[in-house]
Amino acid sequence: MRVLVLGGTHHVGRALVEAALKRGDDVTTLNRGLSRPPAPGVRALIADRADPDAVRRALADGEWDAVLDTWAWAPNAVRHTARLLADRAGHYGYVSSRGVHTWPWPPSADETAPLVDGDPGSDDGSDYAAAKRGGELAVQEFFGGRALLARAGMILGPYEDVGRIPWWLRRLERGGRVLAPGPEEAPLQFIDVRDLADWMLASAERGTHGACTATGLPGAITVGDLLREMLTAIGSSSELVWAPIPWLLERGLPLGMELGLCLPDDPHPTGLHDADVSAALATGLTCRSLAETIAATWTWLQAEGDPTPRPDAPSPDTWLDKALEQRLLDELT
Template identity: 70%
Template sequence: MRVLVLGGTHHVGRAVVEVALRRGDAVTTLNRGLSRPPAPGVEALVADRTDPDAVRRALGGRSWDAVIDTWAWAPRVVADSARLLAGRAGHYGYVSSRAVYAWPWPAGADESAPLVTGDPGGQDGGDYAAAKRGGELAVAEAFGERALLARAGMILGPYENVGRMPWWLRRLERGGAVLAPGPAGAALQYIDAIDLAAWMLAAAEAGTGGAFNVAGPAGHTTIGDLLTIACQVIGSDAELVWPPAELLERENFPLGMEFGLRYPSDPHPTGIHDADVSAALAAGLTLRPLRETLADTWAWLRREGDPAPRPDTPFPAQWFDPVQERHVLELVRPLM
């Protein structure tokens, strides 16, 4: 296909470019050209997406078979791009989020769960959930049944710049006793950025539209599996210490928030890691083994170094304090 990636330099966007090139697609990216040089074989267009005239000039009169958009801020930017491309692209895939569902998320919810309110013309991207919902509405208005709304769960894998697995891999690399966000058997539902990219491109080729929860099936893995396999991948001898969730809550130590395993005043949130993803699986979503996801992430970190922290994410500064970790470890030891 001829694929236009709006973004394409970080996290999911970079994964989309990589997978599309691997498929043999002709890839064009559009971004500000500030982050990193384009991958070999990519046609790189430069424009600030917040300037619709600049985007119009950069795209010219071109057309594409598919567009993939990862924008996460003001919905108006998505609306401008979607309207501009409505008659010039066959399919528009929007990387959305499960955050568009109204909180608290019901356990086992599918795509019919209640949604937050969003404004497709919204100028403010400060409310992430409302911004993503506004972006969904903007794409649906412009592309109708040709719009794919990928409501991704927690996204892991190479190029992740949110601060989850890069931080954890570095922490495990240092070894020693490591406080882990227990219980070890807590279910974890995630999607590898590479798997998300591959599914969205295949869906575009097949003309699949609509809204989908995109993650592995409930019960696919646990936090214990994740951190244990991570230790094996990097060759770490770290000792994982699993405190009760109630202890972390009592000590006001929000370890586990980075994985959605707990929230302030809610050590056992429901609906986070048990979404119904049967529709995406039926539409061809496949998952790489967890070990492969972690190995690719580790290889990327060793090759390129730690990613610059995103200004719009609180991890890890908000949830981890080494002094507090040592304090909680001292409390947990007598219980073991």
């Protein structure tokens, strides 16, 4: 296919570009050109998505079989590109989020769960859920039945710049006794960024459209599985010391929030890790093993070092204060 990736240098965008090149697709990217150089074989267009005139000039020519958009801020940027490309692209795949559903999420929610309000013409990206919903509406306005809304859950794997798995890998690498948010059998649901990329490209080729919840199988892994797999990948002998999340929150430590195990005002949120993914599975989504995800993330982290955090990502210090961790470990002794 002829593929246009709007983004293409960080996390999901980078995975999309690599997956498309591996398939043999003809790949064009559009981004600001301020971070990573374009991958070999990629036609790189330069423009700031927040500057409609610059985007219009950069995309003045060209036709594509598929557009894949990773934008996560003001939805009017999505609307502008969707309008611009409506007659020159066959498919528009938008990386959305389960966050477009109204909170609290019901258990085992699927695509029919209630949605937040969104304005496709808004220039305000401060409310993530509303911005993503506005982006969905913008894509549907111009592509209708040619649009895929990939409502991703927690996205892990190589290139993650949110501060989840890289943070935990570094913490476990330091060794010693490690405070872990329990219970260890708490379920986790996530999607490897490479599985998301492969599925979105295959969906574009097949013409899959509509909204799909894109995350891993519910009940497949636990937080204990995740942290123990990290210990294996690192070759670490760190000791995991499990502590109940309400106990941690009472003591001012929001550990577990980074994995969606708790929220600032809710130690036991429902609906975060039991999404119904039957629609995505029916359209060809497959999920690799936890071991593959962790091993690849560790290999990337060792090769390239810690990623520059996203501007909207919490500081790593949010999850753990070293002195407080030691005091709590002493308390649990």
